[in-house]
Amino acid sequence: MADYNLIFKKVKSASRKLMAVDETAIQNALSSLVRISLAQIPFILAENAKDLALMDTNDPKYDRLKLTEERIKAICEELTQIKNLPSPLDKIIEEKILPNRLSLKKITVPLGVLGVIYEARPNVTFDVFALALKSGNGLILKGGSDADHSNRAIMSLIHRALEENGLPTEAFQLLPPDRGATKALLEAVDFVDVIIPRGSQGLIDFVRQNSKVPVIETGAGIVHTYFDESADLEKGKAIIFNSKTRRPSVCNSLDCLIIHRDRLTDLPELVEKLLSAGVTIFADQASFPWISNHPLVEKAREEHFGTEFLSLKMSIKTVSNLEEAMDHIAQYSSKHSEAIISENPTNIDLFLKSVDAAAVYANASTAFTDGNQFGLGAEIGISTQKLHARGPMALNELCSYKWVIKGDGQIRE
Structure with a gap:
């Protein structure tokens, strides 16, 4: 020995x-x-x-x-x-x-x-x-x-x-x-x-x-991105795709997309590229009907929230306002990286001030949570x-x- x-x-x-x-x-x-x-x-x-x-x-x-x-x-x-x-x-x-x-x-x-x-x-x-x-x-x-x-x-x-x-x-x-x-x-x-x-x-x-x-x-990265009522669709598609698929096995990759109820009509376009890339989506009751015709979409169960997937899988949670989105993050976050996609300055400021995480983002991919990307050389x-x-x-x-x-x-x- x-x-x-x-x-x-x-x-x-x-x-x-x-x-x-x-x-x-x-x-x-x-x-x-x-x-x-x-x-x-x-x-x-x-x-x-x-x-x-x-x-x-x-x-x-x-x-x-x-x-x-x-x-x-x-x-x-x-x-x-x-x-x-x-x-x-x-x-x-x-x-x-x-x-x-x-x-x-x-x-x-x-x-x-x-x-x-x-x-x-x-x-x-x-x-x-x-x-x-x-x-x-x-x-x-x-x-x-x-x-x-x-x-x-x-x-x-x-x-x-x-x-x-x-x-x-x-x-x-x-x-x-x-x-x-x-x-x-x-x-x-x-x-x-x-x-x-x-x-x-x-x-x-x-x-x-x-x-x-x-x-x-x-800590482990259970990462959320909130697509707000005022979010820009093109920004959202690029940010969400990059956050999830760039390197799905790392801790800064997206695990749960939170979407405002009034933007569910955009959900098929928002996740189209994700599904084409082979991402399995676990959609909650409100979001499931909008994308249920795709074989990679399943109904979400409780265990799909608060999970670090580390693979080409993610969940979707539907909310009615920013407060509900932040409540969901507070319940399931690992306090690693959290993001909001929004064109509403008030919502952005409130999200950045209120969400308890090591890194909080507005209109950017969580893939940047990395020592090298932050100019620290490495981590x-x-x-x-x-x-x-x-x-x-x-x-x-x-x-x-x-x-x-x-x-x-x-x-x-």
């Missing part, structure tokens, strides 16, 4: 060395990783193919697991963006001189050691490493068995890049994909500063219920909670702060 505490102790010790690493060395290591990864695309794809061969192609996780040459090149572009972002460390948040002439500064520092537990998402291995290195944090990764070949291949390239630049490989470790490793990580209170789960609601719930280490939840996850961080978590969210006090012999009476 692996001595996980020994691994954790090495990570914690090595992570302290990162504070002495200058920004140039970090940039060089990320450049090395990009160069090595592009050169090793055939190796990454071959290892990823081993994982894909063991997964049902109809599994919603299959698309998340799959790497392609184009996706690896896109990942490398993100790594380059992260490399070029300013360091989040040693920023002065606040400074002042007290009446007793003590000098106080509040400055940003790394969280310490991050523990990230994730499922079939090998891109996370790249993204989280880059963000951790750039923010001076040590990292313990615990991937799922579904992506083990892919994760180990990527980690080998990461260690090569670190070694090329004289940086401590011990600060960045990948655990084996077994339950014992998960249990050890969740109990590593002396070595790990925060646990960040990325995956299904089941994974997130398990981590929250069993972790002795503080947890930042990167370690999208936090749906309110303590410490909310929304896409990137470099700044991987920092805490400390007070630095300088004096000249002052003592307190």
Whole structure:
């Protein structure tokens, strides 16, 4: 049995060395990783193919697991963006001189050691490493068995890049994909500063219920878009189609279309392209008759609301006004991303102010909820909670702060 505490102790010790690493060395290591990864695309794809061969192609996780040459090149572009972002460390948040002439500064520092537990998402291995290195944090990764070949291949390239630049490989470790490793990580209170789960609601719930280490939840995305009485039909068709079909397996994809009752006459045109793309629609009692002649349309049941489909499926809820739409969102939302399509400024303002979610949109696709799209380089996850961080978590969210006090012999009476 692996001595996980020994691994954790090495990570914690090595992570302290990162504070002495200058920004140039970090940039060089990320450049090395990009160069090595592009050169090793055939190796990454071959290892990823081993994982894909063991997964049902109809599994919603299959698309998340799959790497392609184009996706690896896109990942490398993100790594380059992260490399070029300013360091989040040693920023002065606040400074002042007290009446007793003590000098106080509040400055940003790394969280310490991050523990990230994730499922079939090998891109996370790249993204989280880059963000951790750039923010001076040590990292313990615990991937799922579904992506083990892919994760180990990527980690080998990461260690090569670190070694090329004289940086401590011990600060960045990948655990084996077994339950014992998960249990050890969740109990590593002396070595790990925060646990960040990325995956299904089941994974997130398990981590929250069993972790002795503080947890930042990167929650599941149960996403709604409300098509208001005043909504522009052409905007609505484009936004809804993009939100649902761009990448249906990701957390920012549309799960429930809420439509104003007076716009049901537009529903057939609104969903025509969705149905052509193979989207199964679960329509409520009011909306079903308008599109019931299509074989992909079924009557909605209660379980179709509040569900993160992660596939080409979605539900439709009919409401009589904005208040009903917001009530439905409040009942079923995971507080990830919510949108309104409307030409009514009053309704837009009320929706944006009242809806409780990490990201709220007016007349735009929820597919933009992404660290890279927000100009953050990448993300370690999208936090749906309110303590410490909310929304896409990137470099700044991987920092805490400390007070630095300088004096000249002052003592307190």
